[in-house]
Amino acid sequence: xxxxxxxxxxxxxxxxxxxxxxxxxxxxxxxxxxxxxxxxxxxxxxxxxxxxxxxxxxxxxxxxxxxxxxxxxxxxxxxxxxxxxxxxxxxxxxxxxxxxxxxxxxxxxxxxxxxxxxxxxxxxxxxxxxxxxxxxxxxxxxxxxxxxxxxxxxxxxxxxxxxxxxxxxxxxxxxxxxxxxxxxxxxxxxxxxxxxxxxxxxxxxxxxxxxxxxxxxxxxxxxxxxxxxxxxxxxxxxxxxxxxxxxxxxxxxxxxxxxxxxxxxxxxxxxxxxxxxxxxxxxxxxxxxxxxxxxxxxxxxxxxxxxxx
Amino acid sequence: xxxxxxxxxxxxxxxxxxxxxxxxxxxxxxxxxxxxxxxxxxxxxxxxxxxxxxxxxxxxxxxxxxxxxxxxxxxxxxxxxxxxxxxxxxxxxxxxxxxxxxxxxxxxxxxxxxxxxxxxxxxxxxxxxxxxxxxxxxxxxxxxxxxxxxxxxxxxxxxxxxxxxxxxxxxxxxxxxxxxxxxxxxxxxxxxxxxxxxxxxxxxxxxxxxxxxxxxxxxxxxxxxxxxxxxxxxxxxxxxxxxxxxxxxxxxxxxxxxxxxxxxxxxxxxxxxxxxxxxxxxxxxxxxxxxxxxxxxxxxxxxxxxxxx
Numbered sequence: 001x002x003x004x005x006x007x008x009x010x011x012x013x014x015x016x017x018x019x020x021x022x023x024x025x026x027x028x029x030x031x032x033x034x035x036x037x038x039x040x041x042x043x044x045x046x047x048x049x050x051x052x053x054x055x056x057x058x059x060x061x062x063x064x065x066x067x068x069x070x071x072x073x074x075x076x077x078x079x080x081x082x083x084x085x086x087x088x089x090x091x092x093x094x095x096x097x098x099x100x101x102x103x104x105x106x107x108x109x110x111x112x113x114x115x116x117x118x119x120x121x122x123x124x125x126x127x128x129x130x131x132x133x134x135x136x137x138x139x140x141x142x143x144x145x146x147x148x149x150x151x152x153x154x155x156x157x158x159x160x161x162x163x164x165x166x167x168x169x170x171x172x173x174x175x176x177x178x179x180x181x182x183x184x185x186x187x188x189x190x191x192x193x194x195x196x197x198x199x200x201x202x203x204x205x206x207x208x209x210x211x212x213x214x215x216x217x218x219x220x221x222x223x224x225x226x227x228x229x230x231x232x233x234x235x236x237x238x239x240x241x242x243x244x245x246x247x248x249x250x251x252x253x254x255x256x257x258x259x260x261x262x263x264x265x266x267x268x269x270x271x272x273x274x275x276x277x278x279x280x281x282x283x284x285x286x287x288x289x290x291x292x293x294x295x296x297x298x299x300x301x302x303x304x305x306x307x308x309x
Numbered sequence: 310x311x312x313x314x315x316x317x318x319x320x321x322x323x324x325x326x327x328x329x330x331x332x333x334x335x336x337x338x339x340x341x342x343x344x345x346x347x348x349x350x351x352x353x354x355x356x357x358x359x360x361x362x363x364x365x366x367x368x369x370x371x372x373x374x375x376x377x378x379x380x381x382x383x384x385x386x387x388x389x390x391x392x393x394x395x396x397x398x399x400x401x402x403x404x405x406x407x408x409x410x411x412x413x414x415x416x417x418x419x420x421x422x423x424x425x426x427x428x429x430x431x432x433x434x435x436x437x438x439x440x441x442x443x444x445x446x447x448x449x450x451x452x453x454x455x456x457x458x459x460x461x462x463x464x465x466x467x468x469x470x471x472x473x474x475x476x477x478x479x480x481x482x483x484x485x486x487x488x489x490x491x492x493x494x495x496x497x498x499x500x501x502x503x504x505x506x507x508x509x510x511x512x513x514x515x516x517x518x519x520x521x522x523x524x525x526x527x528x529x530x531x532x533x534x535x536x537x538x539x540x541x542x543x544x545x546x547x548x549x550x551x552x553x554x555x556x557x558x559x560x561x562x563x564x565x566x567x568x569x570x571x572x573x574x575x576x577x578x579x580x581x582x583x584x585x586x587x588x589x590x591x592x593x594x595x596x597x598x599x600x601x602x603x604x605x606x607x608x609x610x611x612x613x614x615x616x617x618x
């Protein structure tokens with residue numbers, strides 16, 4: 001492995017350790033259990049799951065580093081690459097309390113043996129009840145993490161996130177968004193050409209690796225604050241039912257639209273690690289309509305998307 | 310409408326009425342409620358839903374007849390058609406008792422203004438616990454419905470069903486199969502050419518419309534028998550948990566693979582009618598493995614597929 005790759009892999013492993021420890025402290029009852037897995041074609045991962053905690057009903061914090069022959073779809077004569085490495089950390093947390101939001105983070109790095117590389121990732125929030133101060137706090141902190149690297153990032157990556165986590169068949173967002181970025185590389189990288197027509201997003205005058213670290217390190221302080229604000233709130237059966245119903249939307253998004261999930265399912269990835277994102281329980285009620293003037297109705301309105309900062 | 314189309318539409322409406330009535334009798338507590346809906350581009354439907362019954366936790370029996378300009382994907386110079394009609398009945402029933410299987414039926418008819426037409430449909434069973442006598446009974450009755458029309462049907466359509474309802478990322482079938490057929494037309498129809506390379510399946514010396522009626526009319530007697538055999542069986546928390554877990558597989562299949570669902574989501578269909586197929590509740594447990602020698606383990610074995618007749 002190159003020095004850069006080693007540094008990134010080690011960082012992601014430490015990140016997984018740190019985040020699991022912090023979430024265990026927040027939960028106060030359960031610890032993560034670990035599954036190590038190998039990818040037959042090269043590499044593997046370290047899946048960590050927490051279930052039936054005091055705060056977290058189900059959560060996964062997964063590290064992986066896979067490598068091997070470049071998939072055909074990424075090959076091209078011009079590119080002249082044969083081998084790839086992909087490494088990252090993926091997190092999805094489903095809390096017990098309907099007022100604590102579901103959170104998702106992904107940070108990832110991809111490189112090929114021709115010298116090309118890029119970063120991707122993001123953090124987004126899916127509350128069953130959108131609490132406006134919480135959504136605002138969340139976006140402010142993400143903006144701060146972006147701004148200290150590149151002031152052009154937050155508006156671009158906020159928009160990208162809104163577009164990505166959109167449930168088209170429901171005409172609503174999965175949650176209140178956050179930031180999402182992909183194919184991010186240095187403006188002065190040797191092969192600056194961005195893939196998939198994303199060049200308007202995927203360049204920075206600054207160091208993308210430092211940016212990814214800023215995002216990753218914002219996860220614990222942001223989520224700890226949102227958990228602590230809401231975890232002891234009392235809730236009714238109506239609140240719980242609504243949470244289970246909204247989790248249905250999370251399932252719909254992940255199984256119908258999520259590119260990472262589909263890529264994993266189609267490339268024979270480790271199913272239990274991919275689908276750890278699914279909630280412990282989700283409900284579907286035919287043609288459910290929130291009551292007029294209710295907090296549930298307000299949430300649906302806010303899931304149309306807006307500026308939070 | 311042509312006489313044929315009128316006859317089919319009327320038959321499907323009567324079928325929906327008859328099936329709903331029979332299911333209400335079986336349930337003994339709840340009745341179906343009805344939603345009428347219009348398709349802006351032409352036609353509409355009659356969705357009927359039962360929820361929180363004594364026997365049925367959630368079930369949908371939907372009729373629709375939509376028509377209008379032929380979608381671009383179905384157009385071709387050779388075909389020279391502009392207008393289509395599509396009509397059918399779709400059923401998914403999620404029972405309370407873990408020993409009563411989920412059942413799904415679809416019967417449908419498609420025609421274009423160039424004279425081309427075909428039938429499609431099928432019935433399949435997804436038990437949380439595979440009871441071998443029940444699966445055998447189910448397949449025997451389907452075979453009988455097939456045989457009285459065309460003895461080549463059952464083996465072909467049983468195989469097609471096994472292939473269609475396969476959850477690739479889990480390496481298992483959604484249930485114990487049944488029959489599935491599409492683009493079925495008379496061998497002597499004017500335009501015998503079958504679409505989508507299915508010509509080996511989609512032809513009959515006999516009358517496909519009579520066959521579809523045989524399938525449709527086998528639904529109530531088959532399901533009534535399976536419900537009555539199992540609805541009063543006592544069950545444990547483990548049985549219920551397993552049912553909720555298996556329903557997760559049903560969700561995975563429908564959202565990841567089901568062509569009808571994807572077609573509906575992509576063509577701006579009526580979402581609540583399409584997604585009535587989703588269970589009232591589904592659970593996901595990380596890396597759940599049935600106990601050695603348990604009924605749950607036996608079920609997973611039987612979901613590898615086999616001949617039942």
